[in-house]
Amino acid sequence: MSRDPVTGAAPTVVLGVGGGIAAYKAAEVLRRLRAAGCDVTVVPTRAALRFVGSATWEALSGKPVTAEVWDDVHDVPHVRLGQTADLVVVAPATADLLARAAAGLADDLLGNVLLTARCPVLLAPAMHTEMWENPATRANVETLRARGVVVLDPAVGRLTGADSGPGRLPEPEAVVEACLGALAGHPRDLVGRTVVISAGGTREPIDPVRFLGNASSGKQGYALAAAAAARGARVVLVSANVALETPAGVEVVPVGTAEDVRTEMRSRAAGADVVVMAAAVADFRPVAAAEHKIKKDEEGGVPSLALERTPDVLAELVADRGGAASPIVVGFAAETGDGTGTVLDHARAKLVRKGCDLLVVNDVAGGRVFGADDTQVHVLRPAGAPPVTVAGPKSVAAHAVWDAVAGLLGGRPPVRPDAPPAAPDAAG
Numbered sequence: 145m146s147r148d149p150v151t152g153a154a155p156t157v158v159l160g161v162g163g164g165i166a167a168y169k170a171a172e173v174l175r176r177l178r179a180a181g182c183d184v185t186v187v188p189t190r191a192a193l194r195f196v197g198s199a200t201w202e203a204l205s206g207k208p209v210t211a212e213v214w215d216d217v218h219d220v221p222h223v224r225l226g227q228t229a230d231l232v233v234v235a236p237a238t239a240d241l242l243a244r245a246a247a248g249l250a251d252d253l254l255g256n257v258l259l260t261a262r263c264p265v266l267l268a269p270a271m272h273t274e275m276w277e278n279p280a281t282r283a284n285v286e287t288l289r290a291r292g293v294v295v296l297d298p299a300v301g302r303l304t305g306a307d308s309g310p311g312r313l314p315e316p317e318a319v320v321e322a323c324l325g326a327l328a329g330h331p332r333d334l335v336g337r338t339v340v341i342s343a344g345g346t347r348e349p350i351d352p353v354r355f356l357g358n359a360s361s362g363k364q365g366y367a368l369a370a371a372a373a374a375r376g377a378r379v380v381l382v383s384a385n386v387a388l389e390t391p392a393g394v395e396v397v398p399v400g401t402a403e404d405v406r407t408e409m410r411s412r413a414a415g416a417d418v419v420v421m422a423a424a425v426a427d428f429r430p431v432a433a434a435e436h437k438i439k440k441d442e443e444g445g446v447p448s449l450a451l452e453r454t455p456d457v458l459a460e461l462v463a464d465r466g467g468a469a470s471p472i473v474v475g476f477a478a479e480t481g482d483g484t485g486t487v488l489d490h491a492r493a494k495l496v497r498k499g500c501d502l503l504v505v506n507d508v509a510g511g512r513v514f515g516a517d518d519t520q521v522h523v524l525r526p527a528g529a530p531p532v533t534v535a536g537p538k539s540v541a542a543h544a545v546w547d548a549v550a551g552l553l554g555g556r557p558p559v560r561p562d563a564p565p566a567a568p569d570a571a572g
C-alpha cells in the first residue's frame with residue numbers, strides 16, 4: 145500500500161459501520177487496515193453503536209468516534225471527513241444503509257461522509273438473504289453501482305440464526321484486499337465482463353485415501369480472481385484443492401480432478417468473456433481408481449499403477465472457440481531455460497502450439513514460484529508483440545495479465561452485459 149509520494153502521508157480511510165450483527169467483524173477490518181498502514185477514522189451509525197460501542201472503535205483506531213454531525217462542529221467533520229478521505233469503505237452495509245446511500249440521505253455523520261466523498265467508495269453488504277434479494281435492495285445496489293460505487297456481493301453461508309444463503313459479510317481479509325485494490329487505483333476496465341479462472345492443483349484418485357497431486361498452492365489463480373474482481377469483473381473461480389480465503393466478489397466452484405476442471409471450465413466458457421487456465425492440471429491419472437484402500441503386500445511388493453493421459457482442457461477451450469461466444473483464452477506454463485533455448489524461446493513455441501490468446505509463463509528455475517507469494521512471469525501475446533515481464537507479488541503479476549487481457553478485449557461487447565456480478569463471500 146502506497147503512501148502519498150509527495151507528503152509521505154498514510155492513505156486516509158473512513159470506515160463506516162452499519163447497524164448489523166456483522167459490525168463486530170468491522171473491528172478486524174479496522175485492525176487489518178491499520179496494519180496495512182492506513183490512517184483510519186471509524187464512523188458508525190447509531191444502530192452500529194448498539195452492536196459495538198464507541199470504546200472499541202476509539203481504542204482500535206486511536207481517534208474519537210461519533211455517529212452524529214453535532215459533535216466537534218467547529219471542525220466541520222460532516223464535510224471534512226468525506227472530502228479528505230482516500231477511500232470510504234462501509235462494512236457491514238445493511239439494507240437500510242444501502243437505501244439511504246442510494247437516496248442520498250444525510251441524517252447522520254456517515255450519510256454526510258458518503259455524500260461528500262470524492263474518493264472511491266466501497267460498500268460490503270451484509271443482511272438476510274430475503275433483504276438482499278428484495279427488489280428494493282436490488283434497485284438500490286444497481287443505482288449505487290451505476291454511480292461508480294463498488295458494492296461487493298455478500299458471501300454465501302451461515303447467517304444470524306439457523307438460516308444460510310447469500311448475505312454474509314465477506315471475510316475481513318477479503319474486504320481489506322478490496323480496499324487496498326481500490327487505494328492502489330486499479331482501473332475498473334473489466335466492468336460488465338465475466339471471467340472464469342481455474343486455480344490450484346488437481347488430485348487424481350488412486351484409491352479412497354490416495355491421489356496423484358501436485359504442489360500448486362492456488363495463490364496465482366486466487367490473485368488473478370481478486371484482481372479481476374477489483375477491476376469490476378464478475379468472477380467465477382474453479383478451484384481445485386485450495387486452502388485460501390475467497391477473494392471478495394468472487395464465486396468459488398470447488399473441484400477435485402482434471403475431469404471436474406474440464407466440465408466446469410468448458411460449460412462456463414460459453415458465457416464468459418475470458419477464461420484463464422491457471423490451475424496445475426494433472427497430465428496423467430490412474431486408469432481406474434481402486435474402490436477400496438489398496439493394502440500393503442505382506443511380501444513387501446508394491447502395486448503398479450496404470451496411467452492414462454488426462455484431457456488437455458486448455459486445448460479444448462481453444463478448440464471450442466468460434467461460436468457466438470468466443471472467450472479470450474489465457475494459458476499458463478512453467479518453463480526453465482536449457483541447452484536448447486531460453487525460457488522465452490520455449491514460451492514462444494508453446495504459445496504457438498497451444499493456440500491461446502495469451503500465455504503467462506512462470507520462470508520456475510530452481511523450484512521458484514510454487515507456494516511463494518512472489519513470482520516472475522512473462523506475459524506473451526501472439527503476433528510478435530513484445531512480452532511483458534513482471535517480478536514481484538502475485539497480485540502485481542495478476543494485474544499485468546489483466547492489463548494485457550483488457551488490451552485484447554478492446555471494444556468487444558460483453559458476452560453477458562446484464563448478468564449480475566459473481567457472488568463473493570459475505571455476513572454475520
Ligand code: CTP
Nearest residue numbers: 421423425426454455456457458475476477478
Ligand atoms: N493444462 C490443461 N489440461 C491439462 C494440463 C494442463 O488445461 N491436462 C493447462 C494448464 O492449466 C496450463 C497449461 O495447460 O494453462 C500448461 O500447459 P502444459 O503443456 O502442461 O505446460 P507446462 O505445465 O509448462 O508443462 P510441459 O512443458 O511439461 O508441457
